[in-house]
Amino acid sequence: MPKPNKFFMLFFVLPAFVCTSAQNEPFIKRTVITNLLSPWQIIYGPNDSIWVTENQRYLIKRVDVASGNSTTLLDLSPLKNFAPADGGRWPQGGLMGMALHPNLYSNNAIVRSAKPWVYVAYVFNRPTAQTCATNANSSGPCNFYTRIVRYNYLINSLNSPVILLDSIPGSNDHNSGRLVIGPDEKLYYTVGDLGAGQFNNAARTNNAQGVDVMEGKVLRLNTEIDADSGVDAWVPNDNPFYNGWPVTPRDYVYSIGHRNAQGLAWGIVNGDSILYASEHGDRSDDEVNVIKAGKNYGWNRAVGYCEGNYNGMSLGGYSPVNENSFYAATPDYENPVHTFFTVNAAAISSLSSDYLTWPTIAPSSLAFYGQNAIPNWQNSLLIPCLKAGRVYRLKLNSTGTAIINNGNGADTVSYFRGEGRFRDMAISPNGLKFYLACDASGQTSGPSGSFNGGGTPPPNAGSIVEYSYSGIVLSTTNDPLTRPPALQPEIKIFPNPVQFGFSIFFSSRPQRPYTVHIYNSIGVIMQSLRSSQAQLTIRVPGWKKGIYFLEIKNNLGQLLKTEKISKL
DSSP, rough: OOOOOOOOOOOOOOOOEEETTTOOOOEEEEEEEOOSSSSEEEEEEEETTEEEEEETTTEEEEEEEEEETTTEOOOOOOGSSTTSSSSSSSOOOSSEEEEOOOOOSSHHHHHHHOEEEEEEEEEEEOOOOSSSOOOSSSSSSEEEEEEEEEEEESOOOOOEEEEEEEEEEEESSOOOOOOOTTSEEEEEEEEEOOOTTTTGGSSSSEEEEEEEESEEEEEEESSSSOSSOOGGGGOOOOSOOOOSSOOGGGGGGEEEOOOOOOOEEEEETTTTTEEEEEEEOSSSSSSEEEOOOOOOOTTTTTTTTSSTTTTTTTTBBBOOOOOOHHHOOOOOEEEESSSEOOOOOHHHHTTSGGGGGSOOOOOOOEEEEEESSSSSTTHHHHHEEESSOOEEEBBBOSSSSSSSSSSSSSSSEETTSSOOEEEEEEOOOTEEEEEEOOOOOOOSSSSOSSSSSSSOTTTTTTOOOEEEEEEEOOOOOOOSSSOOOOOSOOEEEEESBSSEEEEESSSSOOSEEEEEEEEEEEEEEEEEEOOHHHHHHOOTTTTTEEEEEEEOOOOSOEEEEEEEEEHH
């Protein structure tokens, strides 16, 4: 059993217009759109658009990235039987996951029209005759039902709905609700444990370990009907627990033992397609998992690694927990590939009732970065979180099955601290722009609490914010740097390779100052200089052996030269 990864938190104060990360990668911030309520899932869509679900207004919008202008494609609010002020609890989420069929990204109109499909998950039904008080600590839980529907996208609207599944159990807590399409063109959808064992769901049975219910699972559905009849046509026959007609909840189940997996994303590493998920822990141990068919991810018998730090305690209504015994008795158990803030039993027991101080990050989503643009970022996981507004980056190993050290003494780094309460992330195709959906409310993902303990709105409330990477860029062909056409004056670097130092020679004296930046192999700036001399000597006696990258820009910020430097 692998040992827990250690986690180091790095703090930086970021200016409003330029954000620098823990590794000094520079970003330029721009607000794309404001006044959303509240964006739950965002997708980078065709023609440089952002598709967004507003979980409280029940609107699906398409936003033009450049202008921020939005078009409402669908209003689902008439299809639910509850309202914010009707005296009952609101479900966690509401209008949640969305997925665009890959055909919609095609340049061929025939291909697009063949499968113009958009899939949406939303809570639609709160059964009557139940105790569903607004008090989060009341004894009456709130029950809901969620459905997954396929729509046709045509001329700025979504129409012709087809219901795939409408019996997914829901709650006012831990609905999860993330929806993605895999490389197999199957739908994957996360369902939480519905908050069983806590707050006003304290008496609810926790079914995360039961394969015959949908709670605490990742589900898998067809994107189009197969040869089976009725509802079975939407169920993949190769699902790990599939029994066939009559269809029961187990037929949809892909993996079990999940508490609240709000992040779900596919990545391709060395040709292998891998499904990753981020999941809220209990009082510690937020998880990142590789999701596999038929595997058990532990909740509510374990959280994080099965190292025993929760032994003797209660998890989601189950007590006493013995993580070690569960691990030994469960051959299908799958350890996480990473946990945040793994702490010992004494530290867990000493936590106060103020959950905002607990060692958790509240991971709300997950994105896979597969582009080769930012140095050292290719094959990384990006995890937006709700606590204090951070995006964590974890670098994957060569097989995509473990987290490796980033070279700065930590296995993860954080970005954009304090810029919002981040709910979801989308990445531009070139890998240089990152879009973050910010919650409009300071409320936590659970049934009580707030962003900062006082209920005030978080930064950038209800906005989608763009962070454009403005540093050194790698080419898609793995050339060390993108090389622009030669600009005058001619610049030479000598010697290279380097032992003690090197000089920069200009063919003529520059009329205005130029700037030199030198980066190491993971994009950290090692040295910055500004000069107007035709010859500049740089000493490097303390540098480690390896590859460095030199960048020279004129006083207007235009790139004059890039060079790979080898230190002997």
